[in-house]
Amino acid sequence: MMPVEVFMEDPRRATIYLDPRLHKALRLKAAETDRSLSDLVNEAIRHSMVEDAIDLEAIEERRGSPERSFEAFVTNLKKHGHL
Numbered sequence: 001m002m003p004v005e006v007f008m009e010d011p012r013r014a015t016i017y018l019d020p021r022l023h024k025a026l027r028l029k030a031a032e033t034d035r036s037l038s039d040l041v042n043e044a045i046r047h048s049m050v051e052d053a054i055d056l057e058a059i060e061e062r063r064g065s066p067e068r069s070f071e072a073f074v075t076n077l078k079k080h081g082h083l
Helices: 020-033 037-061 070-079
Strands: none
Touching: 020 037
């Protein structure tokens, strides 16, 4: 994944607590990529939010789909030789 340059208009300070191993990995990645910890954390959060938006779009697209019970789904798998 290529880094995305986003310029923050008014950055906010936040205190977060990281697992010590994650913090070490993040520091090493920041040094290796010549980026700040804040840049890496912001990019990770942005990436997570994009994934959430994609999931929400998929849910919305399927909103009108007929519902099927788990029992019916398993029965159909057995019927077609998948189980």
